Amino acid sequence: MSKTTLTFVFATERGTPTALTQHRTKAAVPFAGKYRVIDFSLTNALHSGLRQILVLTQYKSHSLHKHLRDAWSVFNPELGEFITPVPPQMRTDSGWYINVLDALRQNRYLIERNTAETILLLDGGLVYRMDYAALIRWHREQQAEVTVPLRQLTPESTASRVRIECNEQEQIVACNPNEMANKTAGLAPMGVVLINRDVLLNALDQGLNEISASTHEEFMTLLIEPLLAQQRVFGYQFGGERGRVTPDRYWSDLASLDAYYQANMALLAAQPPLDLYQPDWNILTNQGQYPPARTVPGEHSGNEGIFINSMLAAGTVIRGGGVSHSVLFPRVQVEDGAIVDGAVLCDGVQIGAGAELRRCILDKEVTVAPGARIGLDIQRDQQRFEVSPQGIVVITKGCHVAAD
Structure with a gap:
């Protein structure tokens, strides 16, 4: 054939x-x-x-x-x-x-x-x-x-x-x-x-x-x-x-x-x-040579890194943060005390300590500063980012999100 x-x-x-x-x-x-x-x-x-x-x-x-x-x-x-x-x-x-x-x-x-x-x-x-x-x-x-x-x-x-x-x-x-x-x-x-x-x-x-x-x-x-x-x-x-x-x-x-x-x-x-x-x-794709995904305690707080009902790709590390109902691509880093809920985080995204993300899409190589908030104040988000008709915040490739 x-x-x-x-x-x-x-x-x-x-x-x-x-x-x-x-x-x-x-x-x-x-x-x-x-x-x-x-x-x-x-x-x-x-x-x-x-x-x-x-x-x-x-x-x-x-x-x-x-x-x-x-x-x-x-x-x-x-x-x-x-x-x-x-x-x-x-x-x-x-x-x-x-x-x-x-x-x-x-x-x-x-x-x-x-x-x-x-x-x-x-x-x-x-x-x-x-x-x-x-x-x-x-x-x-x-x-x-x-x-x-x-x-x-x-x-x-x-x-x-x-x-x-x-x-x-x-x-x-x-x-x-x-x-x-x-x-x-x-x-x-x-x-x-x-x-x-x-x-x-x-x-x-x-x-x-x-x-x-x-x-x-x-x-x-x-x-x-x-x-x-x-x-x-x-x-x-x-x-x-x-x-x-x-x-x-x-x-x-x-x-x-x-x-x-x-x-x-x-x-x-x-x-x-x-x-x-x-x-x-099985769906074929490019598999990067990354270490296994893992959760570890936060360096300062000692909080356990947790994830609930989520996808975690290779190379992802959750250091004392919490991830729920989210899709994480390879090499994502979620630092101590950060909360990620209902998010799509593409390859190489970095989430700083204490940041909070809800109902959002972050394209590749986006960095989020410690303490930043995304998806909690739609009016403010509309001034900084693209927001879909259903309220999904989208941050384009390579952007840096500063703290509020």
Whole structure:
């Protein structure tokens, strides 16, 4: 299967939440205590036996390129395997990628020179687990030209601006704007398309590349809708019994700061919606050579360092502080008497003695002075930092937070 399907992962856009994409593309945003968002799509491909992967990059791509080098240099090029970042090559003109369709157009030569029968198109800025091998088998069983995995909209799921309609044979018959008031019913695309090679090349010839499309939903609509009358286009149930992934049916586009925060907090539930612990579907990432996380007594107070219902990554040390209901990435330091509650602390964050943090997100390398308070006085926080509509305080990468 590895050589019969060529995979494109789109990681070209800044995306949202914008406070976390000032220095990186959305696909490189840290998530769930140790991962980057793109790790989920790449892990799905790896476990699905896909070994030819092109990652299209553009916006502030250095962080993503470094991560791909450090975490994903796992394939053997001598066997025709690769994960290769592809920034704009400007082979057809001198422009950058305008959108995902234009990115495909500019890299048409990579499709033409590859012998793959099918092309898998993935949005690298989404979080979900899926066995693409089962999708590919189903695509062939149906003798489909195009297959679009679909998620079921519910009041608890991420809303969609697009609704997909299928007939009894699961063929897609309509791809319409979601005009329902709550936009939480029906079927929606999920940023994945499996398409036969010749069908994609013909579609690119028909001028689709001239249409602006910046989101996965717009992309799916503009690519798929013109093909409905010409090709066998099928929907595919996401989260069904096919494949080797435990069907947690979790999917998130992390479309806002609040969505990003809630997605991290949900991982702390007794029954988290996203299964990170399936033994044969472990999520791969770059593992720094850090010592184990630990708690130690405070140097001056003698208070024990404690953590309750939290994730602690390697290299984290809690010295007499208290951490509850929080997600701590590698190398976080929480000093004596500090209180951290309901926080997401990214790699290298330093929390000074006696500081107090509640309901906040701190990007990489943020330092918090002793005695500083974050998330307790929203009006004051709004004068200093970005605050989400639901009151989550966000401090961008490398900032120093002074004491009140």
